[in-house]
Amino acid sequence: MPQIAAEVFINSIFIVYFLSIVGKTYMQVCCKKDPKAKVDKKKLKFLPRRYGDLSLTYDVLQAYSSSYEAQVTIDNINPLGRLDHWNLTWEWMNGEFISTMKGAYTHKRDYSECIYGPAGKYYKDLDFSTIMNCDKKPVISDLPADRKNDSQVGRLPYCCRNGTLLPAIMDESKARSIFQLQVYKMPPFLNRTALVPPEKWKIDGVVNPQYKCGAPIRVDPSEFPDPSGLNSKTYAIASWQVTCNITRPKEKLARCCVSFSAYYNRSAIPCNTCACGCDDNKGCSQTARAMLLPTESLLLPFENRTKKALAWADLHKFKVPNPRPCPDNCPVSINWHIDSDHNTGWTASVTLFNWDDSVFEDWFAAIQIDKAYRGLEGVYSFNGTKFDNLNRTIFLQGLPGLNFLMGEVNGTRKGDPRIPGKQQTKISFTKKHTPGINIPRGDGFPTRILFNGEECALPTQIPRSSAEQKSHFKFLTVIIMAIMTFILISIKANRNHFLAHDTTFLPQQRSRKKTAAFSGQEMEHDATMSSGPVSIKVDYQRKMETF
Numbered sequence: 001m002p003q004i005a006a007e008v009f010i011n012s013i014f015i016v017y018f019l020s021i022v023g024k025t026y027m028q029v030c031c032k033k034d035p036k037a038k039v040d041k042k043k044l045k046f047l048p049r050r051y052g053d054l055s056l057t058y059d060v061l062q063a064y065s066s067s068y069e070a071q072v073t074i075d076n077i078n079p080l081g082r083l084d085h086w087n088l089t090w091e092w093m094n095g096e097f098i099s100t101m102k103g104a105y106t107h108k109r110d111y112s113e114c115i116y117g118p119a120g121k122y123y124k125d126l127d128f129s130t131i132m133n134c135d136k137k138p139v140i141s142d143l144p145a146d147r148k149n150d151s152q153v154g155r156l157p158y159c160c161r162n163g164t165l166l167p168a169i170m171d172e173s174k175a176r177s178i179f180q181l182q183v184y185k186m187p188p189f190l191n192r193t194a195l196v197p198p199e200k201w202k203i204d205g206v207v208n209p210q211y212k213c214g215a216p217i218r219v220d221p222s223e224f225p226d227p228s229g230l231n232s233k234t235y236a237i238a239s240w241q242v243t244c245n246i247t248r249p250k251e252k253l254a255r256c257c258v259s260f261s262a263y264y265n266r267s268a269i270p271c272n273t274c275a276c277g278c279d280d281n282k283g284c285s286q287t288a289r290a291m292l293l294p295t296e297s298l299l300l301p302f303e304n305r306t307k308k309a310l311a312w313a314d315l316h317k318f319k320v321p322n323p324r325p326c327p328d329n330c331p332v333s334i335n336w337h338i339d340s341d342h343n344t345g346w347t348a349s350v351t352l353f354n355w356d357d358s359v360f361e362d363w364f365a366a367i368q369i370d371k372a373y374r375g376l377e378g379v380y381s382f383n384g385t386k387f388d389n390l391n392r393t394i395f396l397q398g399l400p401g402l403n404f405l406m407g408e409v410n411g412t413r414k415g416d417p418r419i420p421g422k423q424q425t426k427i428s429f430t431k432k433h434t435p436g437i438n439i440p441r442g443d444g445f446p447t448r449i450l451f452n453g454e455e456c457a458l459p460t461q462i463p464r465s466s467a468e469q470k471s472h473f474k475f476l477t478v479i480i481m482a483i484m485t486f487i488l489i490s491i492k493a494n495r496n497h498f499l500a501h502d503t504t505f506l507p508q509q510r511s512r513k514k515t516a517a518f519s520g521q522e523m524e525h526d527a528t529m530s531s532g533p534v535s536i537k538v539d540y541q542r543k544m545e546t547f
Helices: 002-010 118-122 295-299 306-316 439-443 466-516 520-529 531-546
Strands: 014-022 026-033 054-063 067-076 087-091 097-102 104-106 139-142 176-184 199-204 210-213 217-219 223-225 233-235 238-247 256-262 265-269 332-341 345-354 364-368 376-379 382-387 393-398 421-430 448-451
Touching (some): 054 199, 054 210, 097 104, 139 176, 295 306, 332 439, 332 448, 345 364, 376 382
Antiparallel strands (some): 014 026, 054 238, 067 176, 087 199, 097 176, 104 139, 210 238, 223 233, 332 345, 345 421, 364 393, 364 448, 382 393
């Protein structure tokens, strides 16, 4: 037994130098690295695979002279990335077209472009009525779940989930999507080895992060388990990788927004004006700041808030922009409300609003709140998890049975405002691990919020308490009084200095006037000297004017 173990390790990198048998079924072995062992470094024939938020692999599984079969694998690598109802598009560079697909479908199925184009001239005997797509830029989507076991278009692993691609921290089995397609080529690429992948890849979801994809790069062929079930591997004929990374949304191009409110301020700060775009809005200001609202108005659609906003502005003497600000136009909004603040901790409410007709299944929200993260104590209606390695993020998702964020519906009676789909939770924080945190000053508001991976637009201001505003006013008053006191003291000091200088000069002037009566030259000298005090007084007046 010891000889067999030693032989195994000697043939690899380690050597057994101590072996002991404990009992009848347990053996302890100690090893050390063999200094003479050589490790063969695997040389890559192609470029190494790259890391990105989203990785797409284009594998050629079978190749013929005029066509080939390929498989596309989409891997969600970013722990906060996500896609819902994904749409994938690319551009064929050499006249290729898709014959059949499994695990996905194209939005447009029109074979007239093939018949009247170069493909129809070359493939004269091909039945184009069965062709999937002839577009140069096809739009591809995942199949719905009811096609998963379809013998013709389904029966592929990781397919048929209606375009849902979740992060691995939610469900690792749903972090990958796969579909296959048969591609026909055009001259002069009719050689079996003349394989060219499509270019200009783009992928997008509903309320999801926005990805920017790079060009395909040739990588080592992908490995696959043997379909026969044997302990062996098969390889793709050729493989390309496309790496996509999440881009932060530009101003007024987000897909969700955030509103702030607090118990110590009666006004709620709504989502920013045109937070999700304002292309279709006319007769309103796209740059004016959103009007403050009573907190209950956040439950109403924007078109039903006008009267409340105007009445609230009139009550509190707020300025009303003319024209009034445009709506935020976001399908999803999140309200962060501070409920309480006491010596040992504080609480907040998070409310999700769905202003769209569609339903969000398996939703999640990620919150970064820098100064209060360490004090998180509990999340009571959602499943809340802390992730230190994700920039100290609080990850929220629905509990089993509560993972659907329903869409907007009509009111109870005719004429009532539409009612958004909503879910809410309470979050408690302790101040034990966050000494010095100041909730009224704004330490209790998030610095970043994501919904289904999409970064939401935050308000440009936060609610302030009246005490905090008074303290700022008092501090400003003290500063102004100190400046005014300094100015007055400086003026008085300068005035005394000039007066003192003037009195010392006047006796000399009088004495010279007396002596000047006996000499004409002395009179001229006295006139010249008498111009000194006049110039000094003029300078003094100028200094006074500057103050």
